[in-house]
Amino acid sequence: MPRRSPGAPSRRHLLVGAAALLALPGANAQSTWPTKPVRIVVPFAAGGTTDILARALAPELQKAFGQPFVVDNKPGAGGNNGAAEVSKAAADGYTLLMGTVGTHAINPSVYPKMPYDHVKDFQPVTLVAGVPNVLVLNPASAQRYGVNTVADLVKAAKANPGRMNMASSGNGTSIHLAGELFKTMTGTYMVHFPYRGSGPALIDLIGGNMDLMFDNLPSALPQIKAGKLKALAVTSATRSSAMPDLPTVEEAGGSALKGYEASSWFGLLAPAGTPMDIVNRVQQETAKALATPALKERLQAQGAIPSGNSPADFAKMIAAETAKWAKVVKASGAKVD
Numbered sequence: 164m165p166r167r168s169p170g171a172p173s174r175r176h177l178l179v180g181a182a183a184l185l186a187l188p189g190a191n192a193q194s195t196w197p198t199k200p201v202r203i204v205v206p207f208a209a210g211g212t213t214d215i216l217a218r219a220l221a222p223e224l225q226k227a228f229g230q231p232f233v234v235d236n237k238p239g240a241g242g243n244n245g246a247a248e249v250s251k252a253a254a255d256g257y258t259l260l261m262g263t264v265g266t267h268a269i270n271p272s273v274y275p276k277m278p279y280d281h282v283k284d285f286q287p288v289t290l291v292a293g294v295p296n297v298l299v300l301n302p303a304s305a306q307r308y309g310v311n312t313v314a315d316l317v318k319a320a321k322a323n324p325g326r327m328n329m330a331s332s333g334n335g336t337s338i339h340l341a342g343e344l345f346k347t348m349t350g351t352y353m354v355h356f357p358y359r360g361s362g363p364a365l366i367d368l369i370g371g372n373m374d375l376m377f378d379n380l381p382s383a384l385p386q387i388k389a390g391k392l393k394a395l396a397v398t399s400a401t402r403s404s405a406m407p408d409l410p411t412v413e414e415a416g417g418s419a420l421k422g423y424e425a426s427s428w429f430g431l432l433a434p435a436g437t438p439m440d441i442v443n444r445v446q447q448e449t450a451k452a453l454a455t456p457a458l459k460e461r462l463q464a465q466g467a468i469p470s471g472n473s474p475a476d477f478a479k480m481i482a483a484e485t486a487k488w489a490k491v492v493k494a495s496g497a498k499v500d
Contacts, residue, residue, distance in 0.1 A: 196256050196441050200231040203259045203431075206245025206266055208238040210362020211332055212379035212467075216291055216429050217261040219462065223452035224445070238359035240278075241335035241499065242266040247278035250285060254436035259288065259445070262432045265336040268484035272492040273335035274499050281485070286439075287477040288431040289446040290470040291453070292462055295399035295426050296341045296377045297384075298412060299392040304374040313396050313415035316375070320351035329353040330364040330373040334499040338364075340488065341377035341398050341425035343495040345412070349419050368392065379427050380405060380466030398425045405466035425491070428484070430470075430477055442474055 203221060207213045214236060221232040237245035246266040252258035260266075267281045279285075300310060308319040308327070320327055331339035334357045346353060356373060358364035361382045367373045369391045376383075380403060386392040387406075396412045397403050412423045431449065433442055450471030452458055462469050472480075492498075 196438075196444075197228055197230040199257065200233050201228070201257050201259065202233050202235050203261055204245045204249050205234055205236045205261050206238065206242035206263070207236065207332060208358075208360030208362045209236050210365065210382065211360045212294060212381045212427070213242075213261050213263055213429055214360070214362070215381050215465070216462075216467065219458065220291060220449065220452060223455075223458060224448060227448040227452070228444075236360075238333075241270055241273070241333035241339070241357070243270060243274065243278055243335075246281075249432070249434060250279035252434050254286075254434040254438075256433065256437055256441035256445075258434065260285070260432045261291070262430055263336070264426075264428050264484060264488070265333070265339075267430075267432070267481050269337060269340055269488045269492065270335040271485060272489040273340075273497055282481070284435050285432040286435050286437050286442055287474050287481060288433055288442050289449050289474065290428060290430040290472050290477050290480060291449065292467040292469050293426060293428040294379050294381055294467045295397040295403050296338060297380045297387070297397050297403075297406075297409070297466075298341075298345075298375065298377050298395045299368070299383050299387065300375045300395065301368055301371055301373065302390070302393045303371055305393045308374075310393075310395070313410075313412060313420070314417060316395060317349045317351060317416070317419065320346075320349070320353055324352045325354055327353040327374045328372075329355050330368050330376040331355060331357050332361040332364055332378075333357050333359060335497075337425060337427040338377050338379065340491060340495065340497060343497040344423065344425055344491055345377070345420070347495045348423060349416070365392075377425070381462075384465055398423070400424045400426075403466050405464060428480075439474075446471070446474055 203217050205214050205217045217234045224232040242265045249260040310316045329342045387394045396415045453469035453471040
């Protein structure tokens with residue numbers, strides 16, 4: 164039997180060392196993850212665009228990874244409640260967040276105290292989709308105030324200061340800020356009523372308890388097509404392929420609304436420290452799913468623009484959007500106590 168040279172590691176030491184490496188956080192994660200269901204936290208109530216996108220993507224990820232991806236709605240505080248829960252979750256890949264422009268760009272400027280750091284507490288995974296918002300009215304309200312165009316709305320709001328009610332999916336959301344930006348640029352005053360998501364807000368808008376809303380297009384589109392809501396304009400810089408005949412707010416609003424733009428976006432994030440092999444695998448499978456004709460066409464028909472970009476590119480986008488919306492918040496004076 165050959166003799167081991169002095170100082171050479173024994174077979175036992177090598178096995179112990181290998182076991183120690185496997186025990187390191189994230190070691191071999193790519194080959195073992197996931198071994199149980201993965202939770203996607205949606206920080207808003209069911210029925211809104213955040214929820215719609217999460218539920219469209221979850222079955223595709225389940226197919227790719229062989230484990231259930233369960234959507235869990237945790238609404239409240241403009242998305243902060245659900246986002247805060249994910250920020251404190253174990254960084255093991257089993258808890259993801261469907262974050263939004265609100266939770267990861269607007270809220271840090273709107274809320275004086277945040278329950279999480281939107282940069283340090285999260286690892287961006289991928290942008291799922293971008294969507295325009297759409298200015299919609301309850302048809303009876305539109306008839307009562309004589310509103311058929313954006314110009315009509317400005318005129319009616321100026322003639323009835325404080326009488327028109329504006330719903331939103333929550334304080335600090337893009338739906339809220341789209342309305343605040345509109346009010347600032349037109350010099351109008353409409354009373355803001357924040358809800359715990361687009362779903363509950365739409366119910367009250369359709370029911371006549373609210374007059375108008377700057378909702379995400381995917382959640383509002385079925386109600387527009389059904390004649391339950393009257394659409395005036397989209398809030399993006401260009402028209403939406405889902406409703407090409409609908410003008411932009413800038414187009415329809417004249418000189419007072421020149422430069423108006425307030426779109427939304429939605430993306431997956433993980434708790435900071437989540438192993439990058441897991442993050443990269445989720446990004447890659449999400450990008451594949453969004454590129455399939457069936458899902459791509461489904462989302463585009465709802466007014467969403469699928470993405471699937473890299474974690475690094477998504478991180479850069481979040482930084483740019485945070486700076487952009489900080490200026491909008493400052494100009495509008497929107498704050499949440």
